[in-house]
Amino acid sequence: MEILNNLLPQIEHFRILGYWLILLVSLLESLVLVGVIVPGAVAVVLAGALAEQGYFDLGDLIWFAAIGAVLGDGISFTLGRHGAGLFKETNKVLKASYLEAGERFFRNHGAKSIFMGRFIGLVRAVIPFVAGLSGMGAKRFYLWNIISAFAWAASHLLAGYFLGQAWQMVEVWTSRAGIFLTALLLLFFCTSLLKRFIVKQGRQSLDLCRSLWISVTQALIANPDVAKFVARHPRFFSFASARLDRSRFSGLPSTLLGIAFLYTLLLLGGIVEDILALDPIVAVDTRLANLLYFYRDEMLVNGFLWITLLGKAKIVLSVALLCTVLFWLRARREFILPCLLTLAGSGLFSLLGKVAFHRQRPPGIGVYTEASFSFPSGHATIAAAFYGFIVYYLWRQAQSRNVRLNLLFGGSALILAIGFSRLYLGVHFLSDVLGGYLLGFLWLIIGICLVESRLFATGEKPLPQGSPFRIRLTSAALIAAELIFVILSGLQYNPARNSSKSVGAANPVGMDVVGGFDRYRLPRFTESISGKRQEPLNIILVARDEGSLASAFKAAGWQPADPVTIGTVSKTVKALMGNESYPTAPIAPAFWNGRINDAGFEKPTPAQTVRQRHRVRLWKTDLLTTGAGRVFVGTISLDAGMKWGLMHKMGTDIDSEREALLKDLLLGGRVTDSRTSRFVEPHSGRNFAGDSFFTDGSLSVVMID
Known part of the structure; x- marks a missing residue:
């Protein structure tokens, strides 16, 4: 680290020289005589990292690195025209085996090898030499040489540029966002395993099901009783047989699509009914929104802003225009009208749903403010309908089974990411996104029906063996233009951020703190994520602020729990495996009034192990007592051990834990007054993990100095 601190000022002092050094190493790395041993790519990546720190201009570096690469390849190409005598197996650097490898690569890939070879190890400096040796035209060579040089320079410098931000990534991965990112990686890993299983076992499973189906149907047909029943109801079985006919759209295709449409419609009706009746999904809405707020991180917010941009009107319309032009150019015009109808119908019905339900956005947690109503999510609707249609089109054109699976998994990931971005940014509830998906799938099914009926009626056109070069070039240019438009839109997309979520500041309760629960209709029990009632609150603390509260707990011998991060979770797992002490181990979040604690x-037990500990969760309320004391509510319990090897088991006697905490606080000397009164009816129950508890229903009210 000391060497780096001394080196960076020198680099800054010789900044102009640094650009020429990058040009030189790029040239040497591409030179047939020395490119095998010169680590030019490493130097270019390092330069990109220094550009992120402000020591170089990234754009200028790309020019210098690309020009060096062009010159190096040009020299190698010129040398190649004068023969292969430079390469001998006895040489330490210019071995004949390298030349043979380069010749094989050039023969296999032709002109493309100039571009591809730039990025491939030891053949990088050999390919231009082989091109000259093979008599490749200079104009053709330099075209691919220049294109590949700029691509190589940009990719390596950008890799270094983002590597220069690695220290920020370390901060993210050791924060609450790290937990979130780890969960996403685990999901991706499990999805990859599922895809691999389908690739390996899917065909066999389908063949087995098909064989069983044929065997069962043949056995039924051969049964004389079944034959008599079929003979007595010829119209019904004729109709049923027609519905299973694969050769007509009105047969099996329309049957399957009709069942999918009806099932999706019923699911959407269920979501609407739940919202109107305030069923459990609405309880999950609030708690999930607060849970995601708990794991919010600025870097992840910026990433999800890019993802949510894909559902914005101008991006969707530009992609729709691109698809229309590509469908026309590639003679797939039967997809144009269904695609536009799917987009227009899903957008219109999403708007009508918002007007009909007038559901407000999640209060107080949105990264930015959306002007429209909440249900259903327009982004989720468009993602399922429009982007789903694009996936359907690509799936229809793909010939390989693996390609089709990749399209389905990749398209599903994109659709889910757009919907999840709305949840993470706090602008939609879960039921909004689910309702949007279902509405979008309805219109996707309609669009698929329109295409399939047309293809069955006119006969599906075979795929062309190869599109003309001008069509491929035009398509590539249009797609590139769309990507540039999306990137520029993303760079300009910076919605005004809302202020951080805060608790209200003025709900006075005088000195009757318990009475404030009835006055302001506050719940007296904690909740699971689905809103199911858990253990009751059993302590109220009144303090000036969080600082005085923390000071009182410290004086009482209790320590604040560490935040939930990758590092603290790993440390907890290590302590659990070794049955060791970790007096500030993180506490899993819980819900009260729809909010995370x-x-x-926490305080260790005499066993001095992370498996057992006294713990308290506290929520800051918007209640104020006389003298502007802030009211905090909480639950105290004992982690009495582990269950299933995964989670703590709660002790049954939560009243004893309340009394022990009150005693500790009194001994700490920061309590000015305390009293215990009946808060709920005596009862026993179970928490979300199935642990039983009992309580006399009392609650302690503690005034902190």
Whole structure:
């Protein structure tokens, strides 16, 4: 680190020289005589990292690195025209085996090898030499040489540029966002395993099901009783047989699509009914929104802003225009009208749903403010309908089974990411996104029906063996233009951020703190994520602020729990495996009034192990007592051990834990007054993990100095 600190000022002092050094190493790395041993790519990546720190201009570096690469390849190409005598197996660097490898690569890939070879190890410096040796035309060579040089320079410098931000990534991965990112990686890993299983076992499973189906149907047909029943109802079985006919759209295709449409419609009706009746999904909405708020991170917010941009009107319309032109150019015009109808219908019905339900957005947690109503999510609707249609089109054109699976998994990931971005940014509830998906799938099915009926009526056109070069070039240019438009839109997309979520500041309760629960209709029990009632609150603390509260717990011998991060979770797992002490191990979040707890404190048991500990979760309320004391509510319990090897088991006697905490606080000397009163009816119950508890229903009210 000391060497780097001394080196960077020198680099800054010789900044102009640095650009020429990058040109030189890029030239040497592409030179047939020395490119095998010169680590030019490493130097270019390092330069990109220094550009991120402000020591170089990234755009200028790309020019210098690309020009060096062009010159190096040009020299190698010129040398290649004078023969292969430079390469001998006895040489330490210019071995004949390298030349043979380069010749094989050039023969296999032709002119493309100039571009591709730039990025491939030891043949990088050999390919231009082989091109000259093979008599390749200079104009053709330099065209691919220049294109590949700029691509190589940009990719390596950008890799270094983002590598220069690695320290920020370390901060992210050791924060709450790290937990979130780890969950996403685990999901991706499990999805990859599922895809691999389908690739390997899917065909066999389908063949087995098909064989069983044929065997069962043949056995039924051969049964004389079944034959008599069929003979007595010829119209019904004729109709049923027609519905299973694969040769007509009105047969099996329309049957399957009709069943899918009806099932999706019923699911959407269920979501609407749940919202109107305030069923459990609405309870999940609020708690999931608060849970995602708990794991919010600025870097992830910026990433999801890019993803949510794909559902914005101008991006969707530009992609729709691109698809229309490509369908026309590639003679797939039967997809144009269904695609546009799917987009227009899903957008219109999403708008009508918002007007009909007038559902408000999640209060107080949105990264930015959306002007429209919440249900259904327009982004989720468009993602399922429009982007789903694009996936359907690509799936229809793909010939390989593996390609089709990749399209389905990749398209599903994109659609889910767009919907999840709305949840993470706090602008939609879960039921909004689910309702949007279902509405979008309805219109996707309609679009598929329109295409399939047309293809069955006119006969599906065979795919062309190869599109003319001008069509491929035009298509590539249009797609590139669309990508540039999306990137520029993303760079300009910076919605005004809302202020951080905060608790209200003025709900006075005088000195009757318990009475404030009835006055302001606050719940007296904690909740699961689905809103199911858990253990009751059993302590209320009144303090000036969080600082005085933390000071009182410290004086009482309790320590604040560490935040939930990758590092603290790993440390907890290590302590659990070794049955060791970790007095500030993180506490899993819990819900009260739809919110995650704001703080947690803990105290070790005499066993001095992370498996057992006294813990309290606290929520900051908007209640104020006389003298502007802030009211905090909480639950105290004992982690009495582990269950299933995964989670703590709660002790049954939560009243004893309440009394023990009150005693500790009194001994700490920061309590000015305390009293215990009946808060709920005595009862026993179970928490979300199935652990039983009992309580006399009392609650302690503690005034902190």
